[in-house]
Amino acid sequence: MKEQMMKTSIELFGNKGFRSTSIQDIVEANGATKGTFYYYFKNKEGVLVQIHESFIDHLLNGQEQIMQNKQSTNHEKLYQIVETLIRNIRSNGNSAMVFFREMRHLSDEKTAAILPKRQLFQENIQKVIEDGILMNEFRQDLRTDMLSYAVLGIANWSYFWYEPDGEVKENELTDIYMSMIFKGIEGE
Amino acid sequence: MKEQMMKTSIELFGNKGFRSTSIQDIVEANGATKGTFYYYFKNKEGVLVQIHESFIDHLLNGQEQIMQNKQSTNHEKLYQIVETLIRNIRSNGNSAMVFFREMRHLSDEKTAAILPKRQLFQENIQKVIEDGILMNEFRQDLRTDMLSYAVLGIANWSYFWYEPDGEVKENELTDIYMSMIFKGIEGE
Amino acid sequence: MKEQMMKTSIELFGNKGFRSTSIQDIVEANGATKGTFYYYFKNKEGVLVQIHESFIDHLLNGQEQIMQNKQSTNHEKLYQIVETLIRNIRSNGNSAMVFFREMRHLSDEKTAAILPKRQLFQENIQKVIEDGILMNEFRQDLRTDMLSYAVLGIANWSYFWYEPDGEVKENELTDIYMSMIFKGIEGE
Amino acid sequence: MKEQMMKTSIELFGNKGFRSTSIQDIVEANGATKGTFYYYFKNKEGVLVQIHESFIDHLLNGQEQIMQNKQSTNHEKLYQIVETLIRNIRSNGNSAMVFFREMRHLSDEKTAAILPKRQLFQENIQKVIEDGILMNEFRQDLRTDMLSYAVLGIANWSYFWYEPDGEVKENELTDIYMSMIFKGIEGE
DNA sequence: GATGAATGAGAGTTCATTCAT
DNA sequence: AATGAATGAACTCTCATTCAT
Structure with missing residues (x-):
């Protein structure tokens, strides 16, 4: 899950940029919820x-x-x-x-x-x-x-x-x- | 004023990036207000x-x-x-x-x-x-x-x-x- | 408006406590929006x-x-x-x-x-x-x-x-x- | 453990207040995990x-x-x-x-x-x-x-x-x- | 007896934008 | 030419809680 989220993040950050990618974007692309993101990462910078x-x-x-x-x-x-x-x-x-x-x-x-x-x-x-x-x-x-x-x-x-x-x-x-x-x- | 705002924007966009620069940042650096910005530019993309x-x-x-x-x-x-x-x-x-x-x-x-x-x-x-x-x-x-x-x-x-x-x-x-x-x- | 918001805040903080009062609570009690709150106050502590x-x-x-x-x-x-x-x-x-x-x-x-x-x-x-x-x-x-x-x-x-x-x-x-x-x- | 958690809770509630103390705070102060908390108490109010x-x-x-x-x-x-x-x-x-x-x-x-x-x-x-x-x-x-x-x-x-x-x-x-x-x- | 993964609702906050003046 | 009040959508992040193990 964490692995998968990183992969998606790379894709999104690459295409739209870090600032223009929301955590919502990331978790939606993984069929997960925001809570899950913050379970694995301290914050967006993480x-x-x-x-x-x-x-x-x-x-x-x-x-x-x-x-x-x-x-x-x-x-x-x-x-x-x-x-x-x-x-x-x-x-x-x-x-x-x-x-x-x-x-x-x-x-x-x-x-x-x-x-x-x-x-x-x-x-x-x-x-x-x-x-x-x-x-x-x-x-x-x-x-x-x-x-x-x-x-x-x-x-x-x-x-x-x-x-x-x-x-x-x-x-x-x-x-x-x-x-x-x-x-x-x-x-x- | 418009000229000056563009100069400041270049500086700010260059240092912090487009998305991370707020219009507030731009006008503050020029001692102006948001209204003024929108008088000169259609929007941020402008x-x-x-x-x-x-x-x-x-x-x-x-x-x-x-x-x-x-x-x-x-x-x-x-x-x-x-x-x-x-x-x-x-x-x-x-x-x-x-x-x-x-x-x-x-x-x-x-x-x-x-x-x-x-x-x-x-x-x-x-x-x-x-x-x-x-x-x-x-x-x-x-x-x-x-x-x-x-x-x-x-x-x-x-x-x-x-x-x-x-x-x-x-x-x-x-x-x-x-x-x-x-x-x-x-x-x- | 600012005056009014402070009054409402006192009421709400008094009854429910600072932490348990949300900014949503405050602005709703004033028929305003969160944006307005942050126009007048730097943050909740403000x-x-x-x-x-x-x-x-x-x-x-x-x-x-x-x-x-x-x-x-x-x-x-x-x-x-x-x-x-x-x-x-x-x-x-x-x-x-x-x-x-x-x-x-x-x-x-x-x-x-x-x-x-x-x-x-x-x-x-x-x-x-x-x-x-x-x-x-x-x-x-x-x-x-x-x-x-x-x-x-x-x-x-x-x-x-x-x-x-x-x-x-x-x-x-x-x-x-x-x-x-x-x-x-x-x-x- | 339950006893100890109550003691820690008193300390934390006293210093930071009930609302500003998270269950995470409580269990961390005890080297335990959230699951453990919910084993001993029905919920935070408990x-x-x-x-x-x-x-x-x-x-x-x-x-x-x-x-x-x-x-x-x-x-x-x-x-x-x-x-x-x-x-x-x-x-x-x-x-x-x-x-x-x-x-x-x-x-x-x-x-x-x-x-x-x-x-x-x-x-x-x-x-x-x-x-x-x-x-x-x-x-x-x-x-x-x-x-x-x-x-x-x-x-x-x-x-x-x-x-x-x-x-x-x-x-x-x-x-x-x-x-x-x-x-x-x-x-x- | 205890854990860790996952959630979802809602929190505080930011910000581009509008508009009457 | 310029302002300041107001907005609302979206954002990052927190947290009490659940549940399979």
Whole structure:
């Protein structure tokens, strides 16, 4: 029941936004009553917190596994991280939407718990680029922090337009993006 | 007064979101009363519409001027478009925030008026890339639609983290980004 | 309207208690809507605050006038203060009820504003007794603080049983009480 | 467990009031769950009834013993009744608070069972005064009903301010009060 | 003897909106 | 051009209570 309510909440928050989704909306979508909602969650922010936590934890987890693989180059790691992000759209599209757009509705206290994880995800990307520079996989003159944001921007922006069931498959999209990131759009 | 109310609304919508900003908030920030608000705007959506329209019109206008310059290469045009987007953060950071995040609160009717302009902006970027391919400025094998989204993602994502008053200036940031877009991060 | 709502609130708080009176109760008794209530009062506590303030201010005001009269003895002053308290029952019975029973529902902040006034009222009674001792109107061995509470207790307790429209009139009741307070119930 | 829950309820009802105390509050303070509460009590009113009954029964019992003593004068009896009331503050302060303030939350049916006992307590005081008059212990011109309320008022009001652990002990306070009641505050 | 899941009625509150002035 | 009184619908949240286990 709690599980189910979270799923519905993600859907609704994703489509209508946190503020525009009422608890009535949530429970109606589950054939439950308001009382039940408050039995499982402290308040409306409570669901939001859980959505944030499980999303970023899941994302960080995937990233961690990619990064710990000592066999793969940093080139490969960066590819895989972006791939993971994009793959997330199909299974967790709305989760991501909620994560990136509704964080401001968390109290300062809850934000303090989640923001560091969010930053860690970005810093990990930055680290992969830095390591790639050291290993001569990437150019020496890169501004790694800004570039990590660029990578994030490319991947995350796809949440707003990418249709997982459309013509272009996830791995194709990743290829297209990584080709640009690695080689640029100018010919040699 | 109307002008001033719009400015305040942008600020508030940007910080707290459309739904979480009350008309009371807006008029209080202007030392006015609710009645005054409804004298100038039809309803709450009214301000949002105006914010959207003036923002996208301004953006399209700048883009138009860049594109019509027959002297510049497509390489240069792409650079300038991104530069414009990023420059917009300093002067209109919250406007952009509102534009990209709060569009869902427009009625279908109003969306129908603004969405095409939004798409036009993206299509213009796509067109510059396409023209660049024709002119042999860019590689021949590019998927232009996806790449236009990537460019938008990079630029727009900066709204979430870029501090206009920080160490990196707007043109530096543009350089860093365009260097990646043009040449990629791998060495030659 | 605001005035009227306060009156109704006093009635309802007096009969059913603060917590058991809903805002719906209040507005229904006034043929108004909840919105109107919140136009005039910040919240439910807001009415309670106003009731408390106007009651104690009115009481202190009456007390002040009695005490400033340089013609009257302390014996007379004490009589008049009790008389005032008892007279208050007819006109403001429920106000007093609310004042003495519902103060705990005020926030700490509001309590801090009202409690000193309440104490002042008691201290003034104490002062009259003290002055009476100095002037040899009263016995020398009195514990003035405790006695002031006793006087308050006698008068205030009448709120719980005294029926203003019953057989015994206010001034008779005052006579009965003051006779006991001054002379005691033992014969000489 | 039931005993313990009643104790906690008295504490909570006394501090926060009946309506403002939730069953959740009660069971949490006992490390139990709501289900347990409803195992022991029919409903929320159930606890209140029991508190009222055990309090007034205990009080009446004490009063009865005082009154049946054929050795003591009415003067002594009155003293002892007040003493009992004041002594009750230390051991049962909150019980008394609840008894005098929360009776209105009992249903008509339950009120009908308790109100007579409450009145009996007052009538017994009245009777002691009446007997005292007959025995020439007290003045002949007393209005016994009103005076019994005055005695109750003095004693009960102490619930609102008397600190059992303060400087003045219970028997001192009784002495101070009874001195006023018997002799008045004027010198002879 | 005790629990935890679920409820539903109603509580206090917010807020976009209207309208006479 | 601007206001202030009033509204009513919807919102978040609380809580006494039930019941299967």
